[in-house]
Amino acid sequence: MTKFTDIHAAELLGQARNMILSDADFDCAVSPAILAKQIEALIETIISTNKEDNHATR
Amino acid sequence: MTHVTINTEIETTVRDWAATTVKTDIARIKRTDILRGAGWTSAHCISPKSDGSAASDESWAFLKATINSGFPKQAQAMMEMSAKVCGDKTVNGQTRAYWMRQANAVIGDIKKQLKHREDIDAEIASGKSGADTRTVSAETKVRELLNDAIKRIQKADEFECSIDLDDLTTGLANLAKTIG
Numbered sequence: 001m002t003k004f005t006d007i008h009a010a011e012l013l014g015q016a017r018n019m020i021l022s023d024a025d026f027d028c029a030v031s032p033a034i035l036a037k038q039i040e041a042l043i044e045t046i047i048s049t050n051k052e053d054n055h056a057t058r
Numbered sequence: 059m060t061h062v063t064i065n066t067e068i069e070t071t072v073r074d075w076a077a078t079t080v081k082t083d084i085a086r087i088k089r090t091d092i093l094r095g096a097g098w099t100s101a102h103c104i105s106p107k108s109d110g111s112a113a114s115d116e117s118w119a120f121l122k123a124t125i126n127s128g129f130p131k132q133a134q135a136m137m138e139m140s141a142k143v144c145g146d147k148t149v150n151g152q153t154r155a156y157w158m159r160q161a162n163a164v165i166g167d168i169k170k171q172l173k174h175r176e177d178i179d180a181e182i183a184s185g186k187s188g189a190d191t192r193t194v195s196a197e198t199k200v201r202e203l204l205n206d207a208i209k210r211i212q213k214a215d216e217f218e219c220s221i222d223l224d225d226l227t228t229g230l231a232n233l234a235k236t237i238g
Binding site: 003004005006008009012013015016019020022023026027028029030035038039042045046 | 200215
């Protein structure tokens with residue numbers, strides 16, 4: 001069994017987001033702030049969705 | 059603030075921890091150099107049955123057998139058994155599953171060290187980094203984190219997400235492509 005949850009994914013993506021924001025010269029096609037926001041949105045989607053699911057099943 | 063004990067035992071523990079960490083790191087650099095000098099790449103640390111592998115059946119068997127030979131004899135014998143035959147036997151207080159995980163962790167560590175150097179080489183070759191660079195750029199690290207998340211989501215048995223997993227991993231892959 002490979003146990004990889006929404007929390008683990010959020011942690012990895014959170015590290016990526018923080019790294020982008022902490023590097024003033026981060027090189028990407030969109031602006032680093034936008035890229036960080038897009039990653040943040042995915043984190044939010046993963047986490048908040050599961051929270052809703054959890055509430056719904058309680 | 060909570061109270062902590064500060065005494066000679068704690069001092070020795072922390073000092074030994076620091077010394078071991080540095081010693082391990084230096085040894086890891088040397089070992090990576092030796093493997094690279096002998097032509098080993100991170101792709102040689104992927105099973106020949108999997109995509110992206112550069113391993114032959116022979117090199118893969120050699121790698122696995124050699125890693126196992128670094129474990130205690132009883133643990134090696136345990137790893138040869140099936141999980142059913144082994145039952146709940148332990149070696150040094152650890153189960154068969156623990157020793158199997160350790161073997162995989164060693165392969166993973168070797169692969170990670172080799173890949174790290176390959177990434178640095180690629181950045182130097184592309185002119186992104188200077189010739190004396192010892193660490194990968196933030197761009198490469200972020201790309202690796204995103205790709206790692208993709209792989210682990212795809213491999214996970216029970217990853218729950220309301221949006222389609224293919225959409226999620228495709229979205230992450232598209233973000234990774236915009237970097238660098």
